[in-house]
Amino acid sequence: MASIRRVAVTGIGAISSIGTSLNDNWNSLLEGRSGISKIEGIPTEHLPVKIAGEIKNFKLSENILSKKDSSRYDKFIHYALHSTHEALAHAKLLSENPYKNLRIGCILGVGMGGLPYIEATHKNYLEKGIRQISPFFIPSVVPNMTSGFVSIHYGFTGANYTISSACASSSHAISASAYEIMLGRQDVMVTGGAESVICDLAICGFSNMKALSRKDGDPAKASRPFDKDRDGFVIGEGAGALVLEEYEHAKARGAKIYAEVTGYGMSGDAYHITSPNSDGPKRSMQNALKNAGLNADAVQYVNAHGTSTPLGDKNETEAIKLAFGDHASRLVVNSTKSMTGHLLGGAGGIESIFSVLAIHHQVSPPTINIFEQDPECDLDYCANEARDMKINVAMNNNFGFGGTNGTLVFSKV
Numbered sequence: 001m002a003s004i005r006r007v008a009v010t011g012i013g014a015i016s017s018i019g020t021s022l023n024d025n026w027n028s029l030l031e032g033r034s035g036i037s038k039i040e041g042i043p044t045e046h047l048p049v050k051i052a053g054e055i056k057n058f059k060l061s062e063n064i065l066s067k068k069d070s071s072r073y074d075k076f077i078h079y080a081l082h083s084t085h086e087a088l089a090h091a092k093l094l095s096e097n098p099y100k101n102l103r104i105g106c107i108l109g110v111g112m113g114g115l116p117y118i119e120a121t122h123k124n125y126l127e128k129g130i131r132q133i134s135p136f137f138i139p140s141v142v143p144n145m146t147s148g149f150v151s152i153h154y155g156f157t158g159a160n161y162t163i164s165s166a167c168a169s170s171s172h173a174i175s176a177s178a179y180e181i182m183l184g185r186q187d188v189m190v191t192g193g194a195e196s197v198i199c200d201l202a203i204c205g206f207s208n209m210k211a212l213s214r215k216d217g218d219p220a221k222a223s224r225p226f227d228k229d230r231d232g233f234v235i236g237e238g239a240g241a242l243v244l245e246e247y248e249h250a251k252a253r254g255a256k257i258y259a260e261v262t263g264y265g266m267s268g269d270a271y272h273i274t275s276p277n278s279d280g281p282k283r284s285m286q287n288a289l290k291n292a293g294l295n296a297d298a299v300q301y302v303n304a305h306g307t308s309t310p311l312g313d314k315n316e317t318e319a320i321k322l323a324f325g326d327h328a329s330r331l332v333v334n335s336t337k338s339m340t341g342h343l344l345g346g347a348g349g350i351e352s353i354f355s356v357l358a359i360h361h362q363v364s365p366p367t368i369n370i371f372e373q374d375p376e377c378d379l380d381y382c383a384n385e386a387r388d389m390k391i392n393v394a395m396n397n398n399f400g401f402g403g404t405n406g407t408l409v410f411s412k413v
Contacts (some may be wrong), residue, residue, distance in 0.1 A: 003165040003367035007178045008250045008413070011091025011107030012353045017053035017236055017342070022086055026194075026357055027213055029365040030386045034220035034232050034339050041198060048207045050196045051219040053341025055164075055237025061085075072112035072136040075143070079239035079346075080146040080194035081153065086155070087241040091255060097391055102269045105158025105184045106147045107177045109169030109193030110183040111345020111400075114141030116199035126211075138140045144343075157312070158186045166400025169193050170240065170264075170348030171408055175264040175402065177244050187246045187309075192349030194239035203233065220261030224369035225335035226308035226313050226377040236341025242356070259356045262290025262393075262411040269403030276312050276399060280318035281305075284405035285395065289323075291380070292409040294393065296324045299331065299409075300395040301364055303355045306335025307342050316397065326403065330390060333383045338368045348398040355394040357410050361390050 014021070017035025018028035028035070035053045044050040058071050060078040064085050069076060084106075087252030088094050117140050124132040139145055144162035151160040159180055163173045177191035206212045214231040215222040221236040250257055265287030269280035289296060305316055313335075321328040338352050343350055358364055363386055370383040396408045 002323045004182050006247035008183045008245050008247045008257045009242055009259045009261065010245045010250050010257055010354060011087035011088025011093065011333070011357050012253040012258060013090065013241045014238070014350050014353050015055065015079050015082050016238035016343065016350055017055055018339050019398050020055065020058055029336060029339060030363065032339070032366045032368045032384060032386070036219045036222055036275065036341055036367060037352050037398065038219060039198060042135045042200070047200065047203050049203050049212045049214060051222055051234060053234055053239055054198055055105070072134070073140045074117040075148055075196040075237070076085040076110060077145055077196045079196060079237070080108060080241070083189055083241035085151050085240040087243050091243040093243065102188050103158050104156045105180060105186045106151045106156050106160055106190040107163065107173045108146040108150065108191060109163050109345050109348060110146050111141035111164060111166050111169050111175035111195055112197045113143035115197045115399040117141050119199050119201050129394065133148045145372060150190060156190065159368055164308055164345065166322045166402060167344055167347055167405045168400035168404045168406040169345035169404030171352070171396065171398040172187070172266070174242065174348060174352055174408055175180055175406065178261045178264065181244055181246050185198065185250070187249050188242060189244045190242060192239065192241040192345060192352070193346040194349070195344045195346035196237040197344065198235055199236055202207070206235065213308065221310045223338050224371070225308045225338050225367055226374055226381045228289065228372045228374045229311065230308045230310060232309055233337065234341040236343045238340070238343055238350060239346050241354045242349070242353060244342055257413050259359045259410045260413050261408065263288045263409030265291055265292065265407040267405045269404050278315045278322060280314055280405050281397065281399055282322040284321035284407040285319065285397065288395065288407035288409050295407065297327045299395050300389065301332055301355070301358055301391045303351050303394065303396045304333050305397045305399045306333045306367070314374070314376050317379055317401070320379060328379060331379065331381050332364045333379045334364050335367045336365055346404065348396065352396050355396045355410050359391050359394050359410055362391055407411060
């Protein structure tokens with residue numbers, strides 16, 4: 001087997017409820033600006049929850065996909081293409097036929113795929129019959145069409161598949177992509193993930209599980225990780241794409257390197273399909289540190305899974321204390337879901353980007369809406385204001401239904 005190669009992050013692109021570009025997302029984070037609002041894209045009179053981290057007034061550029069083709073495919077595919085285009089532009093890989101001599105592939109994460117389109121198509125079928133089912137229905141909804149469309153559109157001929165592991169999907173996809181480079185199978189990988197499931201089925205399903213926030217006041221204050229009065233997560237939508245590149249390859253072409261992927265850990269809770277515990281996440285973080293060859297005290301910043309659920313935030317706090325020991329009290333632990341909502345399968349993509357930018361700019365975004373910190377959540381969550389700080393190593397956590405956990409470690413170059 002070839003020697004392990006280093007993996008650089010050379011491109012990043014993001015879209016979420018707080019911005020349709022990378023800069024808009026980052027600036028919104030630092031300003032503590034929430035993207036949670038009343039849902040406008042679907043009727044909500046009959047729904048138990050009427051708020052989300054919804055992307056409003058967005059249309060995919062016709063330079064990426066024609067208006068006709070865009071109308072055939074669900075929004076999670078639009079978001080994947082949009083963020084990938086921005087990431088490739090940042091990596092300076094959008095020149096004419098840039099991939100001819102590159103070994104380049106695409107592995108993305110998607111949790112639920114085209115659920116809104118499935119819902120709408122089934123309604124049309126019941127009301128109007130079989131002829132209302134588009135021949136593009138299946139390609140529009142299967143999760144692997146994110147990586148499929150990206151690979152076809154840009155001509156990537158390397159590894160091409162999608163990972164679906166609930167809210168850990170994107171973290172697992174980034175790990176798999178990094179290993180493709182580390183083991184010498186690819187030189188460049190596009191990775192991350194996308195999700196868009198703001199629809200009746202998702203809202204009612206999560207609400208009936210008592211997983212969603214039901215706060216009916218100011219929507220911007222509904223997602224409040226680690227706050228005493230948190231009552232559930234807020235559905236968000238969007239995508240985050242990263243260009244990973246073999247380190248020497250990136251240096252040789254003069255690419256800007258934002259950070260380096262230095263470690264990855266995973267674990268299974270073997271406990272419950274939806275209720276988290278602290279042991280699985282603890283082992284995921286420990287495995288990531290071991291994989292990176294780092295001691296716990298090398299880490300300064302953790303972008304937490306931090307969904308704003310009562311049990312989840314408490315258990316993640318406990319897991320961090322178990323994984324880091326005495327050093328946990330010196331960490332800055334941040335949940336950007338307080339502003340974007342929870343992107344589900346796309347969370348690991350955009351939150352890994354935020355971790356990379358925290359290293360690049362040497363600043364932690366805030367966790368907003370901490371009005372009264374839960375005594376059982378007793379770490380430093382960078383409450384309500386961004387903080388300039390030294391960050392040499394950042395960790396990103398994402399945990400999913402089924403007890404699947406993923407942790408990424410990024411380091412300053």
